[in-house]
Amino acid sequence: MKIAIIGAGTIGLSWATLFLSKGHTVTVSDPRPDLAQVVPRGALLAEPVEQAVAEAEVVQENGPERIEFKQDLFAxxxxxxPSDALILSSTSGLVASAMSEKMAEPGRLIVGHPFNPPHILPLVELVPSPATPDALVRRAREFYRSLGKVPVLVHKEVDGFVANRLQHVLFRECVSLVEQGVVSVAELDEIVTNSVGVRWATVGPFQAFHLGGGPGGLRHMMAHLMTDIEPETAARLAEAAEREYPLENYEQLCEMRDRLQSAIIELKGGVN
Ligand SMILES: NC(=O)c1ccc[n+]([C@@H]2O[C@H](COP(=O)([O-])OP(=O)(O)OC[C@H]3O[C@@H](n4cnc5c(N)ncnc54)[C@H](O)[C@@H]3O)[C@@H](O)[C@H]2O)c1
Known part of the structure; x- marks a missing residue:
């Protein structure tokens, strides 16, 4: 597949490495003077942007995070x-409906937000605008899947999407705890990498509390330990968790969690 990378900073170069490793033809465009020295071996260079995308089947944009810049660039x-090229943006927080304002067909732009570094971490948040046809979203999803990524559809255009919103909430609390003198920076990092870090690498927050609640699952956990959550909300979430992770499989799910968590701890060189 012919893929154009627009913007070859931290994210563009990482995408280029991944695309090349999957056998694609990669053309890179970036005005940085050292471009030839920093691109991975095998990448082609093209200037200006128009030339880089002229024959592209997929365009992955990774330029500066400024709305006016991205609007002009996407136009x-x-x-x-080509009129059937997939146009994807790596933006960390700008929504497609704003970035596509100067395009003739705004629905063509889809956010494909990777988690840094894209050549390693699996997640790509797929965030179409309301104008994007479903068929185009399916093509974008297939493209990322073909690279071995895990594309997850975000159903509404919210600032910062999902993964970074979660990360920012947690990080604000980290800053607050260190600033209050509760723990040092190193102690906070040690707490996270030996607890929620291992846990969330294997089961997400909902599955973790579902399994952590004993055979009664999330329903039991919420009734006893999370009484601040509205009863109707708690019931809806418990039903969803029971549908996704049936409690008749409780033992097997716990076994799988334990096996994965032990493997991560072992890979890290055990406890020190
Ligand atoms: N850094 C992260 O952790 C991260 C993670 C996910 C997504 N993103 C998103 O990826 C995008 C790029 O971020 P980054 O961290 O790689 O930034 P960066 O500053 O490292 O790279 C941006 C690149 O764009 C180039 N550029 C400037 N003008 C250009 C033009 N006219 N045409 C082509 N290229 C041009 C710059 O020379 C630079 O190399 C942003 O939208 C950002 O929000 C960043």
Missing amino acids: AIEKAA
Whole structure:
């Protein structure tokens, strides 16, 4: 597949490494003077952007995080790229409906937000605008899956999408705890990497509390330890958890969690 990388900073270069490793033809465009020295071996260079995207089947944009810049860039990309090229943006927080304002067909732009570094971490948040046809979202999802990524559809355009919103909430609390003198920076990192870090690498927050609540699952956990959650909300979430992780499989799910968590701890060199 012919893929154009627009913007070759931290994220663009990491995507280029991944795309090349999967056998794709990668053309990179970036005005940085040292471009030839920093691109991975095998990448082609093209200037300006219009030339880089002229034959692209997929465009992955990774330029500076400024709305006016991205609006002009996507208008230029749309004009120069083949009319059926997938146009994807790595943006960490700008929504497609705002970035596509100057495009003739705004629905063509889809956010494909990777978690850094994209050549290692599996998640890609797929965030289409309301104008994007479902068929295009399916194509974007298939593209990322073909690279071995885990694309997850985000159903509404919220600032910061999902993974970074979660990360920011947790980080604000980290800053607060260190600032209050509760723990040092190193102690806080040690707490996270030996607890929620291992846990959430294997089971997400909902599954973790579902299994952590004993055979009664999330329903039991919420009734006893999370009484601040509205009863109707708690019931809805418990039903969803029971549907996703049936309690008749409780023992097997716990066994799987334990096996994965032990493997991570072992891989890290055990406890020190
Ligand atoms: N850094 C992260 O952790 C991270 C994670 C996920 C997504 N993102 C998103 O990826 C995008 C890039 O972020 P980054 O961290 O790689 O930034 P970066 O500053 O490292 O790279 C941006 C690159 O864009 C280039 N550029 C400037 N003008 C250009 C133009 N006209 N045409 C082509 N390239 C141009 C710059 O020379 C630079 O190399 C942003 O939208 C950011 O929000 C960043």
